[in-house]
Amino acid sequence: MAEGIRDKVVILGMGCTKFGERWSDAPEDLAVDAFTECLSDAGIEKKEIEAAWLGSHFDEINVGKGGNFLGMALKLPLIPVTRTENFCASGTEAFRGACYGVASGAYDIALALGVEKLKDTGYGGLPDSPAFGQQYAMIGPNATAPGMFAQLATAYSAAYKVPMEKIKEAMAHISWKSHQNGANNPRAHLRKPIPVEQILGAPMIAYPLGLFDCCGVSDGSACAIVTTPKIAKKIKPNQDLVKVKAIQVSVSSGEEALYTDWDGSGMLTTRRASSKAYEEAGIKNPREEISMMEVHDCFSITELATMEDLHISEPGKACDDILDGFYDLNGKIPCQPDGGLKCFGHPIAASGLRMLFEMYNQLLGLWPEERQVKNPKFGLTHNLGGIPNQNVCSIAIVGL
């Protein structure tokens, strides 16, 4: 394996808007807000940014194609802007582009920004779009994201002989936890704690997922400026630096959709990307070494399966860890300390950078006591885009 980019890139500054139903804000407003905060945090001037990567997913209702949106919204001075689109990994892909730009020596300072304006869709849930090409659009099922991810639960239950009642209970704990954490976070979309009984009694969206098993659909933007450790030290001589330890991406090979060995209970991509990321970051035992995580809890069952796919919970044992409080804010590995997609919200291409924003601030110890993770060393972020049968996974690990 190539040596990777561990410790070659530093996050110099970050910004993140409040996520939510930002009815009065255009995507330009969201991008400008995230960028302004980020630039101020980085302590540099705009003209020092040499290249930018823009993550955005839905062409239909968001910012269109290409990189022009970012150049024009932020008035970037004719620098290269590359748009990254890779489903829900689009934001982390923008971050990867910027990090590789710096690590390669092509640029000293680079920008990554993710933005998504979903609330101009006109209906709940994500916009209906031919995400897998025209043939699939004509022959694939009349499906939505909750329905596709819901199948993880039926397949997981069959694969590990875990009764659906226990899965429902663990999923309810996941959503309860995210609501607890989101309630403490002023930037989160949904800020109301919800009792477990209400979660279990909620109307069904896609069997077995109820309303509270599904994440918020939100508007928002998040942004990072990255540079080399040397330059960062010069700009911020008296501050801890958050270093990039690993970034890995894995994309379905067709094994899940076409080959019947896959049992549908978890994501092959997450298993591969996390193994590669631990290797790049030099992590031997993730269950012991990872301090905290922001994972892709688009649906509570996704978070449940992801705990195993990240090689932290034993196969078939995620429910036990979840119900034991292992992933609670005061547990061994706090998962979703900012409320997660569930409550912080999920503007697709902003989510990866939003997760990094949380890890960055946690690592620097900048959060109020009630939601500050104690002495974190490694923070992991995880995005999962597409559907379990054909998906994209990105993992980033950052640390001090």
Add this chain to the structure above:
Amino acid sequence: MVGIRSYGGYVPRYRLNRMVIFGSMGWINPANMLNAQGEKAVANFDEDSVTMAAAAAADCAKGFNRDLIGGVYFASTTASYKERLCANLVAGALAMREDVRTADFGGALKCGTTALISALDCVSAGTANNIVVSAADCRLGTMGSPQELMFGDGAAALMVGDTDIIAEFKGSFSTGHDFVDHFRGSESKYDRQWEERWIRDEGFGKFIPEVISGICDKYGMALSDFAKVIYPCYFGSARKSINKKLGIEPDQVVDSLQAVVGDAGAAQPMLMMVKALEEAKPGDKILLVSYGSGCDALIFEVTDKIHELKPRRGVLGNLNRRADLDNYAKYLTWRRMVTVDTGLRGEEQKWTRWSLMWRAHRTMLSLEGSKCKACGTVQFPPQRICVNPSCGVTDQSEPIVLSEGGGKVASFTSDMLAASINPPAIYGSVNFNLGGRFLFDFTDCTVDDLAVGSPVDLSFRVKYYDALRDITDYFWKAVPVAEGAE
């Protein structure tokens, strides 16, 4: 010997009790009470004459080498296209060769038997063999009309050939009359009819005896020669008087299925014929008569081979596969007789890209995947590079048809968010029994009928209807195999 080699039937799973209709619409025409007996078969929201004809044709062709089928004739007065040959859709669903004869028959309710005579003539002439004739109808009466109560949906298919004949063709006789008892103009969705007394007395009452006398005279036969006499007539009283007039005895009568299916239009005489064949014994002579814009009459004699034909669903098997549709408004919605709100998600555009469809027509119509010649892995849709991680060869596959083998549920859900006129959208991953997997919509079921590992059949269905462009698009869906079926 030329005649019928095989038969197949299809009656949709949902049955609407006529009193449910009368309960909603009886107020507008209380005399409809006379027609409100029994139940009618109703095509599901994703069924139409093409899908029902495909189902009957598949039942008929079950166990036959598809490469030996020489043609498909589709007969219906409710084809989903005026221009686009529905027979090609049925042939596609059967995964047949494409160097075959295909034709649509329509215009009259007798078109099913007219297609059958054409196929018999064709096989007799030696220009084609093993032609599947599939008739289906899904006619609509306006809300509150007698037709709404009388009509039912269904399909029946007969394979015509010259070997292994189960019922030998002995001759036919036809009439053509511009007797407009029912009609639909080129823009009409609903049937219109003239006064019922006129239809009963001057239509059925005269043309059925006319054609029966005609064929008996032509071939020197008497009605008493026939074990069964089949003719459509949805008036119970007219049927009685015609039977009496012609001397048709009770044991010669084949039930019209009016109480359990309804008048299935072009498929009606064919459905009765399939039912008769299901119960026939060698040596039985059957008189098959159709009605509508004239009549066809055909004589068949059942042979010893009738016992060699493997069991199929036919009519009886389909009648047992049933579920109540207890909601009249749902019926109206399924038939697009009323406009319902499926949310803004339901207003998103569906694009039918015809060039893509032609390129992939074996995939989409015939559910044809690929099988790796190096490792045997089956894949759907077809792949150029083998997906088996330990194989991966390029361009070494052969086609494999996956529609007949069925499959097993690998995962499933029931989705209230997806836009549908029949929510919830039920779908999931199906592993084909022949190998490979795909994500299918499930139909003719509720989520309670599903479990990981439970068996499904694949059924050719309407995938979507694009109202803007009047496009009915078809693909395959998975149907849980009912307990005890087959």
